Amino acid sequence: MVKWGGAATFAFLLVASVVSVRWHFGWAGAGGWMVEASWGTVNVARIRQYDMPKYAYNRLFFQQKKDFALHTRIEWFLKPPYGYLAIPLWIPAAVTLAATAGAWRLDALARRNERRDSCKMCGYDLAGLPPGSACPECNKVDVIA
Numbered sequence: 001m002v003k004w005g006g007a008a009t010f011a012f013l014l015v016a017s018v019v020s021v022r023w024h025f026g027w028a029g030a031g032g033w034m035v036e037a038s039w040g041t042v043n044v045a046r047i048r049q050y051d052m053p054k055y056a057y058n059r060l061f062f063q064q065k066k067d068f069a070l071h072t073r074i075e076w077f078l079k080p081p082y083g084y085l086a087i088p089l090w091i092p093a094a095v096t097l098a099a100t101a102g103a104w105r106l107d108a109l110a111r112r113n114e115r116r117d118s119c120k121m122c123g124y125d126l127a128g129l130p131p132g133s134a135c136p137e138c139n140k141v142d143v144i145a
């Protein structure tokens with residue numbers, strides 16, 4: 001579950017990064033609030049409403065930008081009531097990748113442990129016992145693969 005969710009999330013973030021180099025997309029709400037991916041970052045912002053993507057009030061938008069760019073650092077400005085916070089997509093992508101790699105690794109280890117001669121119930125080492133024996137530790141039968 002984590003494995004595939006993580007892989008899908010990572011793929012999505014990667015695609016979003018690439019697409020956001022040329023297009024920005026997200027949601028633009030009332031009052032100048034918006035959440036968008038743009039130039040390699042995900043931005044939460046409140047901007048002057050006339051700067052909002054045209055025709056995008058309270059809806060999703062997907063628009064081409066004038067320039068190509070890829071921002072890789074956290075950026076922000078605050079000038080009440082306006083401001084924005086831009087978090088580069090590579091940060092959540094890296095976190096997702098690390099978590100997903102960890103999940104794959106744990107899964108591989110679990111599968112390897114299953115194959116080994118250990119009790120599926122309690123993990124007790126059953127090497128040398130004939131198939132069909134009960135586990136000497138927890139008495140579960142049929143634990144030898």
Ligand SMILES: [Zn+2]
Binds near residue numbers: 122
């Ligand atoms: Zn056992």
